[in-house]
Structures are given as C-alpha cells and as structure tokens.
Amino acid sequence: MKWRVVNTGIDHAANNMAIDEAILRAHISDEAPPTIRFYGWKPAAMSIGYFQKATDEINIEKCRIAGIDVVRRLTGGRAVLHDAELTYSVVVRENYPQIPSTITASYCYFSKGLLAGLNKLGIDANMSIPRAAYGQTRRRHASAACFDAPSHYEITAQGRKLAGSSQVRKEGVILQHGSLLLAFDPVKIASLLNLPSLERQNMVAEMLSKRAVSIKEIVDKEITWESACQVMTEAFGAALGIELEPGQLSEKEQAIASELTDTKYSCDSWNLLR
Template sequence: MKWRVINSGIGRAADNMAVDEAMLKAHAAGKVPPTLRFYGWQPAAVSLGYFQKAVGEVDMEACRRQGIDVVRRLTGGRAVLHDAELTYSLVVSEKQPLVPATITASYRFFCQGLLAGLKELGVEAQMSMPKAAYGQVKRQPASAACFDAPSHYEVSYNGRKLVGSAQVRKEGVILQHGSILLRFDPPRLASLLRLPTPEAQEAFVAMITKRAVSLHEAACREISWDEARRAMEAAFGPALGIELTADSLTRGEQAAAKELAAVKYMQDSWNLLR
C-alpha cells in the first residue's frame, strides 16, 4: 500500500487542525492517497476534545495570560497541552483492506508504527492494554487532561503514557492524530486547567507525573523534533507494510485548510462550542 508522508513543520493551532480536516475531506473525495503527516505547535496550545466542555474544564484566562492558543479537535478525548512534542496525523479510508475495521483494532495496528519509530530512537515502548478497558477493575476518576492515564492500545513506557492518540471516522475516512511528548511540564498543564484549589493543583501534578512520561525522560537524552520526526518517518511504513513517499499538500488542500482555519478553528463558535 502506498501512502504519502508530509512534513508540515511548526504551525499555529488553528492551522494544524484545519489541515487535518482538509486532508480528511480530500481523501474522502478521492483526490489524495492515504496520508501520514507530522507537525508541531507554535505558540503552544491546548486542544479540547470534540465533546469536552471548554470553560468548565480549561482556564481560558490563564491560557490568554500565558499566550497559549485554545482549539477544539474533531476527535474526542480530553485536553492536551501541545508544546514540546511531535504530533502525527493520518487519514485513510475505512475500506482499506490493510487497516482493521474496528476502532480498537485499528489503534493497535497504527501503534505498531509508533512503537517502531520509538525503537529507532532507542526507546523500547509498549502497547498499553489496561485491565480497566475490559471491566476487570474500577477506573479511577478521570481529569480533564488526556495524559492522566493510558487507554486502549496506546503507547506507554514502563506503564506511563508516552503517546496520546485520538480517532474519528467521518465520510468513510479514519482520521487519527496523536502527541509524542518530547518534554513534559505537568505544573504548566495544571496551571491551565480549572482546578479548585492550590492543593488540587499539587495533587494533579503528582498524579500526572506518575502517569505520563516524555521522550527525554524515557531515552535519558535530548531528542529534537526533527530527530523524532525522521525516526518515525523511517520506521512507521515498514512496520505496517506501507510504502511512504515524501509529498506536500495539494493546492486544493491548502485552500481548504486556509478557509477552515478562518471560519472554524479560529472562531469561538467552534472552540467554545460546549
């Protein structure tokens, strides 16, 4: 199977989410092949899950004070602070024979590519399969933040989440994107969430420090955005039986992304929808 791979570099939150949606629509229309894309964030941003309450869970004023953008994703899940990370996204038809039909099985399939990329970087990560996912133990209360615990078939290192991913299926196309943490700053994340007291902030920081890990900590060395991207690009395709060809967005995708950023992802009517 042939896919294109796109290095979008570092971009604004609204542009990043707009490009993902533009790629989904272009693939649904049969205008582009399946795509794997890598990008980063500047300035840092909080992305909200599609169903997540905005003002109730994220401190918008704190985000404004710190110069942090807020954007709502097409995908579900909880809030993610995008800062020192490599973000990946992919679009592929639900009918693609190589990709398993169910959501959990497709997560597991795509995770193989992520695990291979991490191995290139010297990190022997694992695929998490929490017992809680099968109802064998009670789940602990969830916070508003995505990285507070591994979920179905996500990538972890020694039991701590290293890659957080989310998926949506629209117009017959799978869109999955996720954050590969280069560095992680729990106190900064805590300062952006609506936590009732300083004690609650401290408890959150302690909890998430135990549950999430960065590439820097896992590899015991500094890993740049570009080094991580190159490793993922080199290993992802062979691990999944995919032939990746370097490419760029089409003019149609660029135009669609520009419009989506302006009329949707930069607007409170979308970002503060709930």
C-alpha cells in the first residue's frame, strides 16, 4: 500500500490538533491510507501533553496576553511552544509490515525519516540513545518544557535536542507527531511556564539554551518552513522504505476535523481542565 503525504500548511492550534485526530479516526475505520502530514502554526501555540494539567504547567494569562494559543494534545509528553518549527505527524496501523512492535523501536524507525531530511539540509544529526543501554537511570526532567532533554530515539545535533516527538495508540493505530525546530527562543518558552520566580525563569531559560538547538543556529541562516517541508517530504519516504504519494484530506476527514475544532480543541473543557 502506498502511503499518503499531506501538506496542510500553517494553521491555528485547534485545527492542527483536530486534523491529526481526524486522520487517526479515518485510518482506524479504514477510510484513509497510512499518512504522513506536515504542518505549521499561526499564531504560535503552547501545546500540553494529555496527562499534564495546563494551569499547573503554563501561565495561561501570559499566553493570552501574548496572543499564544493553548491546546491539549492527544499524545503525552510535556509542554511545547510551537512557533518557528516544522511539525510532522504519522498515522499508521501498529501491525503494518515495516513498523516495529515496541513503542521505543517505532520511535527509532520514524526518526530515520527526520534524520534523512536533516542530512539533506547539511545537518549532522543523531538519534538519542536510551540511557538504559548504558546502564544509567533516566534523568528527572528539570521543567515542564519538552525540549529540556531528549527522550528515546529523538533527534539531537551538537549534543542538544533538535526534534521532539510524542505518540499515542488507539484501536491498533499509531499517531505520532513531533516538532522540528527551525528557530528557538528559550527565554520566550521559560516566560510562559508556571514558574515561582523570575530567578527560576532565568534558570530554566539558560538550561533550555544548553539542552536544545535549532536548525537556524546550526546552519547560521534562516531555513523557511516551505524549504524544510519540501526537503522532509522528499527524504522521509525513501528513508523509511515506503512509497509516498501526494494527497489531500478527504471530505470526511475535513468534516471530522471541523467538528473536533469546534467541540474539543477550541474548548477550555478539553484544553485546561484535567
């Protein structure tokens, strides 16, 4: 089976999350093929993991004053500021022939697509190796921000995290999505977290600057969203050993996404109350 690759462009937070879930639902009901999607965010948004409590982790009032959307993801993980980034999502059945059976191994598999695209951009990137492989215990996260440390098989460059991903499985289908940093502003991220003092905020900003890196910092020039999207689209399929075919969302997927935007991802009852 050919996989579909969809470029839905730059959209607002609620619609972005609704489209990912709409593709997931369509694939569960065999009404959509395996799909890789690329998208961006406008305005900028803070997304929080499914199990996080928004009001504990981020400063909702500061986000609203700054015009930054707040949305809860269907996947787990920690808070992410989606701003200057290329976001990808993958939807495929977990028993698809090429897909490894374990969650960590599937992260490794999908990360190969990101590595291939980054290599085409001239970036020497690597996959983070699980600490267990070295007999080490996992380090406790220093903040609620996703980019304060890489997880298993996420992408690093210059020893710092460049791409973060999260995954959920529903009715035998995987939804994995993640952020590839085109630019990175640790001060801005830290200012939006729920931190007890300015001193703590500055400490987190400094920590993030040491643990995360962007494409712009690595190549010392601006890489546009359009350019990054084109390169990733060209590289992803070959790296994963799959055939990609350009496609669009079906009318049913668009209808599901529109309903989810209005009844779920635009609502405080989903985004804030946990």
